[in-house]
Amino acid sequence: MSAERPDALGAAARIRALAALADDTFDLLVVGAGATGCGTALDAAARGLKVALVDAGDIAGGTSSRSSKLVHGGLRYLQTGDVVLVREALAERELLLTRLAPRLVRPLPFLVPLRHGWDRLYMGAGLTAYDGLARSGLLPGHARLSAAEALEQFPDLRDDTLVGALRYYDAQMDDAHLAVALARTAAGLGVAVATYTAVVSAEAERDADGLRRVAVRDAVGGGEITVAARAVALCVGAWAPEVSGLFCDVGSAAADGEAVGVVRSKGVHLRLPRAAISGTSAIIAPAGASVLFVLPNPTHWLIGTTDTEYAGRPEDVAPEPEDVAYLLERLAEVVTSDVSVDDVTYAFAGVRPLARDTGVGGSTAKVSREHRISEVADGVLAIVGGKWTTYRIMARDLVDTVVEGLGRPAAPCTTDTIALVDARDAEIDALLAEDPALGEPLVDAPGFRRVDVVQAVRHDGAVTLDDVVERRLRLHLELDTVTEAVLADVTRLL
Ligand SMILES: Cc1cc2nc3c(=O)[nH]c(=O)nc-3n(C[C@H](O)[C@H](O)[C@H](O)COP(=O)(O)OP(=O)(O)OC[C@H]3O[C@@H](n4cnc5c(N)ncnc54)[C@H](O)[C@@H]3O)c2cc1C
Known part of the structure; x- marks a missing residue:
């Protein structure tokens, strides 16, 4: 059997990540494994921080797999006068097309x-x-x-x-696939990645060593783990009001989540x-x-x-x-x-x-797509807004703020030079060499083979049937009909 790649996100890697969450002390706990959280974990690890990344569900299980799947400047934001956003997004588009993910973005x-x-x-x-x-x-x-x-x-x-x-x-792009590539690249740099691990509560204050304790629940194995981290980055998108409220004293102005200002x-x-x-x-x-x-x-x-x-x-x-x-x-x-x-x-x-925005009423289409970072508690930062396309800029700004708060030197942002993991083809070849029977097609799913399911679970972090069907193979997008037979076939392989 081939040696496991350090960036592989399979069951064994998840178990190791959970053990690290319980035993280690982290510089940064990133909450949320959408585009923003995966990008933030990658950026922070590349600067030398010790990082954990948790999500209540799957990688990109939230908004990051439900986008229009465009890496774009956003022509329409010129109309709303967001020239800075458009310029930044166009620069990110070029980086993704050339250096970061040339085979994942076209x-x-x-x-x-x-x-x-x-x-x-x-x-x-x-x-x-x-x-x-x-x-x-x-x-x-x-x-x-x-x-x-x-x-x-x-x-x-x-x-x-x-x-x-x-x-x-x-x-x-395939948004879910790109998020997995980000999470894997982060894992390759040492980030402990644990999906199906929700933040459920947190200490309102840091201890004398500057550590904040955050309780997470393992939805697969059951039980709670307490994570100790110097800083926390809430990259929970639309969940920002609820999750930021967990980090504030009950009754404080921030506890109702209003402080992060999300529409x-x-x-x-x-x-x-x-x-x-x-x-x-x-x-x-x-x-x-x-x-x-x-x-x-x-x-x-x-x-x-x-x-x-x-x-x-x-x-x-x-x-x-x-x-x-x-x-x-x-x-x-x-x-x-x-x-x-x-x-x-x-x-x-x-x-x-x-x-x-302050002062913008009416349609949500008029609300700016720029991002905003706010401190919801001492050492706990929340980021909202932005675009999939600008995840790297959001991550850079957020990690800059984290590093400032940690008060110790860290390398500058280098994510514009880090190519994202793109190993699917090689993994599929290796799996087929191990077991040629995996080359059999999936029932009722032209273009898909059993090996695609096995690769998704062993390397790309899929845990549940939905992870495989909706986000790794995207059967509901790729097939005109998703039959009970194909779902049964995938379930059997899982
Ligand atoms: C319809 C639509 C179309 C779009 N089209 C585009 C486009 O074409 N191009 C583009 O650039 N942008 C697009 N966007 C914007 C883009 O998709 C979002 O800005 C981006 O995906 C937000 O990512 P995120 O990581 O901030 O949030 P999310 O992807 O939602 O990630 C937040 C994560 O936090 C997790 N979480 C929540 N609570 C907890 C908890 N207690 N503990 C642990 N984890 C938790 C969730 O499970 C989730 O995975 C679109 C958005 C929408 C809705």
Whole structure:
């Protein structure tokens, strides 16, 4: 049997991580293994800190697997004047495409349909600025297309009022896969990574040695562990009010979670089979205060997204019939394809953890996507806002603040030079060499083999059926139908 890689996140690594949580003393406990928490753990470990990373569920089990899966500057944020955010995000896009994750992030052409002559001027100016902010010229700059050229690329584009289109490039990723790559890279640098390990309570004060004790519950093996850490980074996104409240004295101003100032905004996506729409690029089109994305993938289309304030618990968020109807209506304004609710094979919802602006009322689409760090208790920092694309900037800013608080020297941020673990192909080859029978296809899942399940569990941190089906293999996205038989096959392998 091949030796385990130091970055492998399998059952044995989880058990070692839990033992370390109980026995060791950490410089930093990172709570939440979404994009922000995985990026923060990686950044801190790369600076020489001793780090633990815990999540109540799976890596990217929260918002970080329910995004539009775009690594983008965010064209629409130019309209809201967030130029700094767009510039930063474009720089991150280039880094991910080149140095950090060139095989996990790929360029994606977009069309902006133009319905009026003035659209061309207005959108053309926006895209000229977007190209300028990207600076490096890694991806082609925007180009004008005639209506005929646009229809050649996207035959189902609604053409009754089309006067042309602009084409520009952004990038696309598998968000859950990228988060796993971040967590594994962090583990390779010594981070103790424990999923299904929720923070349940914490001491309100640090002890005489400057350590704060935080209780976590192991949802797999049962029982509670007390973790001792000098600093705590709450990267819990939409859960920030509840989790930060655990670190404050009952009755204090911060205990109700108001201190972190998060606005929860719900975003829904629909999945359609690839054959439902004829086109080869993505489309971005205005939709009320927000935009509509029509995003191509080899096996399907993603249509998103809604942007509505959400008052429920983040874990309960789900697509409602009105979300589906809204997206189908917007889609019908853009394409001529005859798509109905019966064509929607899957829908998913996520909660944006937006940093509350002062003075912005009305639509959540208008709330800035910039991030904000706040100290919820001595040595306990919470971060909200930001974008998947800017996880590395968020992590850098957060770890800078942690290091300042620790009051001892640490190396500067180096994550712009650390390539993320990308070992899936090699692992699959090694597993097949050990057991060729793993090359058998999964029942009812064209394109998937048993080895994909085994790799997900042994190396990529999958613990439950959902982890494998929803986030490692993404069967609900990749397949038009997820049958009971394929679920039974995966369960058997687990
Ligand atoms: C619909 C939608 C579309 C989006 N599209 C894009 C896009 O295309 N590109 C882009 O750049 N950004 C996009 N975003 C934004 C992006 O997805 C988020 O900004 C990002 O994923 C937030 O990551 P996070 O790590 O802060 O939060 P999360 O991913 O939610 O992680 C928080 C984690 O904290 C854990 N947690 C909660 N409570 C506890 C506890 N007590 N103990 C331990 N762990 C706990 C949760 O289990 C969760 O895993 C989109 C967002 C939405 C909703």
